[in-house]
Amino acid sequence: MEQTTQVNDQYSGRSVSVEDVIYPTTSDEVRNLVLRASAMKKPLYFVSGGRNWGYGSGLPVQDGSTLISLEKMNQIISFDRELGVIEIEPGVTQGQLERYLDENGLNYYVPNTGAGPDGTIVGNALERGFGMAPIENHAQGLLCVDGFLADGTPYQSALSEVNPKLGSCFPMGIGPSLDAFIPQSSWLVVTKAKVQLIRRTEVCDVMILPFARHEFGQVADLLQQLSARIDLPTGGFKILNQRQLQHTLNDLPDVVRRFTPRSDWTLAFFIRSSKRLRRPICSEVAQIIKDLKFDQHCSRWSDGKIGRAQKLVSLLPSSWRSLLQTPLIDLAELHRLGDGRTSMIGHKILKPEHGLLWLSPLCPLSSKDIGALTRIVDRWERMSADNKLPFQIATQTWTVLNQRTIALVLPLLFPLGTPLDFIHKSYAHMLEELRQHGFSPYRFPSDTMPYVTEMIAPRYFSLIQRIENALDPDRVINAHRYHA
Ligand SMILES: Cc1cc2nc3c(=O)[nH]c(=O)nc-3n(C[C@H](O)[C@H](O)[C@H](O)COP(=O)(O)OP(=O)(O)OC[C@H]3O[C@@H](n4cnc5c(N)ncnc54)[C@H](O)[C@@H]3O)c2cc1C
Known part of the structure; x- marks a missing residue:
C-alpha cells in the first residue's frame, strides 16, 4: 500500500x-x-x-x-x-x-x-x-x-x-x-x-477621508472622477469600515475621540507625484472633494508628517500615548503599503482560535450596486448575530480595481473546529445570494x-x-x- x-x-x-x-x-x-x-x-x-x-x-x-x-x-x-x-x-x-x-x-x-x-x-x-x-x-x-x-x-x-x-x-x-x-x-x-x-515617485501622501454611510454615493462619485482622470496620479483606493475601531472609541476619553475619525467609514488613497507637482495636484484633489460636500474634512499625511505626529504623541502622558499610538502605527503601515513596501498590518484581523475564508465579490463602481451589495452584507451580519451563519465578518474593505470595478473583501472568521460541512453550506448560501443579485467573487x-x-x-x-x-x-x- x-x-x-x-x-x-x-x-x-x-x-x-x-x-x-x-x-x-x-x-x-x-x-x-x-x-x-x-x-x-x-x-x-x-x-x-x-x-x-x-x-x-x-x-x-x-x-x-x-x-x-x-x-x-x-x-x-x-x-x-x-x-x-x-x-x-x-x-x-x-x-x-x-x-x-x-x-x-x-x-x-x-x-x-x-x-x-x-x-x-x-x-x-x-x-x-x-x-x-x-x-x-x-x-x-x-x-x-x-x-x-x-x-x-x-x-x-x-x-x-x-x-x-x-x-x-x-x-x-x-x-x-x-x-x-x-x-x-x-x-x-x-x-x-x-x-x-x-x-x-518622490512623494507619496496618503489621503484620509472619513465619511458616513449616507455619503457612499458621493464616495462612488469621487472614485469614478479620480480613477477617470489621467492627469491626477491617485491610486490605491481603499474604503475601510471602522465599526471595530468605533466600538473601542466609545470607551475612550473625549479628548482622544476628538483626534480620531468619528465616522463608520474611511476612504484612503494615495497621491504619488514629484515634489514639484505635489501642491497643484493636492489642491485639485481637494477641490474635487470640496465640490462633493462631505460632512468631514480630508486630511493628507506624508511619511514626514506621520513621523512628526508619532514623536509628538511619544511626549504625551502614558495613558494617552498608548491610545493614540495604535492609530498612528496603523496609519504608518497603511502609508508603507501605499509606498510599495511590505507590512504585516493585514494580520491584525487574525486570531489563533479562528479559521479564515475570504469572500471577495466584485461590484460595478456605482452607488446603486454598492448599495445593493452593502444591504446583502448587512443581512449576513444579522444572520451571524442570530447564529444562522458561522462567520464573523471581521472587517469590510472595498478596493478599486479599475475605473469601473470595486471589490469588497470580507474576511470570514469562524471558530476552528466548526464542522466543515456547515462552513461550506454557509459559504455556498452566501455565494448563491451574491449570484442572485448579479455579483461574483474574483477568486x-x-x-x-x-x-x-x-x-x-x-x-x-x-x-x-x-x-x-x-x-x-x-x-x-x-x-x-x-x-x-
Ligand atoms: C491577513 C491576510 C491578508 C492577505 N492580504 C492579501 C491581499 O492584500 N491581496 C491578495 O491578493 N492576497 C492576500 N492574502 C491572501 C494570500 O495569503 C496571498 O495572496 C498570498 O500571496 C498567496 O500565497 P503565495 O504567494 O504563497 O501563493 P501560492 O499559494 O504559492 O499560489 C497560489 C495558487 O496559485 C497557483 N500557483 C502558484 N504557483 C504556481 C506555479 N508556479 N505554477 C502554477 N500554478 C501556481 C496554485 O493554484 C496555488 O494554489 C491575504 C492573506 C491573509 C491571511
Missing part, C-alpha cells in the same frame, strides 16, 4: 492527504517530475509559496496529489534597469524582493499585499491577487512566463521565442494570448516569470471548488474544462483548481 502524508491548513481547518511533498530547486527537476507524473497519470499540485491563506493555503483541491512547493526556486535572475523588468523564480517573496531592491539602491514599488513579506510575487499574481502599490492588479504586472505543460512540453510566451527582451515588452504577444489564460488556470506550471516594476478558496464553478458560471467553466482537458487530459497539473 502507498504511504500518504496529511497536510493541514490552519486557516480552514482542512486537511488533505498527499503522496509526497517535494521541493525542487531547478526547472530541470520540475520538468522531470512532470514527465514522470505524466507517464504514470499521477496528479501534481504546484504552489509557489503555498501561503494562499484564506483561499486554501498550499493544499491541493483533492486527496492523492503529490504536492510540489517551488519555494526553494527563489532566485532573482536579473533586473533590467532600462525597462524596470525583473526576472524571478516562483519562490521569490515580496520581502525578498524588497530587500533586493533596497540593497541595490533600486527605488521601485514592491507588488505588495496584506499577506505580508512572505507572500510570493508569482503565486499571488497567478491567483490574480491585488495590493495597494502600482500596479495594483498583480496579474497585469506579469509580462511573460516560462513553464511546462502536463506532457513536459516547455512553454514560453509568444514573443520570447523570437527574443526574450521583446517578450517582456509586449505581453499581448502575437496570435491568441495564451498568457492571459494562465492566471487561475491549471494547465501549466510556471517556473520563471518577468514582472513589471514601477519606479517609486475562490480551493476547497470550495467542488461547488463554486457550477454555481457561478457553469457554461463558461465547462468550456474551460474542455480546453484544459485538451492540454492536460490526465489532469496532471493542479487538478480541479478553478473548474470542477
Whole structure:
C-alpha cells in the first residue's frame, strides 16, 4: 500500500492527504517530475509559496496529489534597469524582493499585499491577487512566463521565442494570448516569470477621508472622477469600515475621540507625484472633494508628517500615548503599503482560535450596486448575530480595481473546529445570494471548488474544462483548481 502524508491548513481547518511533498530547486527537476507524473497519470499540485491563506493555503483541491512547493526556486535572475523588468523564480517573496531592491539602491514599488513579506510575487499574481502599490492588479504586472505543460512540453510566451527582451515588452504577444489564460488556470506550471516594476515617485501622501454611510454615493462619485482622470496620479483606493475601531472609541476619553475619525467609514488613497507637482495636484484633489460636500474634512499625511505626529504623541502622558499610538502605527503601515513596501498590518484581523475564508465579490463602481451589495452584507451580519451563519465578518474593505470595478473583501472568521460541512453550506448560501443579485467573487478558496464553478458560471467553466482537458487530459497539473 502507498504511504500518504496529511497536510493541514490552519486557516480552514482542512486537511488533505498527499503522496509526497517535494521541493525542487531547478526547472530541470520540475520538468522531470512532470514527465514522470505524466507517464504514470499521477496528479501534481504546484504552489509557489503555498501561503494562499484564506483561499486554501498550499493544499491541493483533492486527496492523492503529490504536492510540489517551488519555494526553494527563489532566485532573482536579473533586473533590467532600462525597462524596470525583473526576472524571478516562483519562490521569490515580496520581502525578498524588497530587500533586493533596497540593497541595490533600486527605488521601485514592491507588488505588495496584506499577506505580508512572505507572500510570493508569482503565486499571488497567478491567483490574480491585488495590493495597494502600482500596479495594483498583480496579474497585469506579469509580462511573460516560462513553464511546462502536463506532457513536459516547455512553454514560453509568444514573443520570447523570437527574443526574450521583446517578450517582456509586449505581453499581448502575437496570435491568441495564451498568457492571459494562465492566471487561475491549471494547465501549466510556471517556473520563471518577468514582472513589471514601477519606479517609486518622490512623494507619496496618503489621503484620509472619513465619511458616513449616507455619503457612499458621493464616495462612488469621487472614485469614478479620480480613477477617470489621467492627469491626477491617485491610486490605491481603499474604503475601510471602522465599526471595530468605533466600538473601542466609545470607551475612550473625549479628548482622544476628538483626534480620531468619528465616522463608520474611511476612504484612503494615495497621491504619488514629484515634489514639484505635489501642491497643484493636492489642491485639485481637494477641490474635487470640496465640490462633493462631505460632512468631514480630508486630511493628507506624508511619511514626514506621520513621523512628526508619532514623536509628538511619544511626549504625551502614558495613558494617552498608548491610545493614540495604535492609530498612528496603523496609519504608518497603511502609508508603507501605499509606498510599495511590505507590512504585516493585514494580520491584525487574525486570531489563533479562528479559521479564515475570504469572500471577495466584485461590484460595478456605482452607488446603486454598492448599495445593493452593502444591504446583502448587512443581512449576513444579522444572520451571524442570530447564529444562522458561522462567520464573523471581521472587517469590510472595498478596493478599486479599475475605473469601473470595486471589490469588497470580507474576511470570514469562524471558530476552528466548526464542522466543515456547515462552513461550506454557509459559504455556498452566501455565494448563491451574491449570484442572485448579479455579483461574483474574483477568486475562490480551493476547497470550495467542488461547488463554486457550477454555481457561478457553469457554461463558461465547462468550456474551460474542455480546453484544459485538451492540454492536460490526465489532469496532471493542479487538478480541479478553478473548474470542477
Ligand atoms: C491577513 C491576510 C491578508 C492577505 N492580504 C492579501 C491581499 O492584500 N491581496 C491578495 O491578493 N492576497 C492576500 N492574502 C491572501 C494570500 O495569503 C496571498 O495572496 C498570498 O500571496 C498567496 O500565497 P503565495 O504567494 O504563497 O501563493 P501560492 O499559494 O504559492 O499560489 C497560489 C495558487 O496559485 C497557483 N500557483 C502558484 N504557483 C504556481 C506555479 N508556479 N505554477 C502554477 N500554478 C501556481 C496554485 O493554484 C496555488 O494554489 C491575504 C492573506 C491573509 C491571511
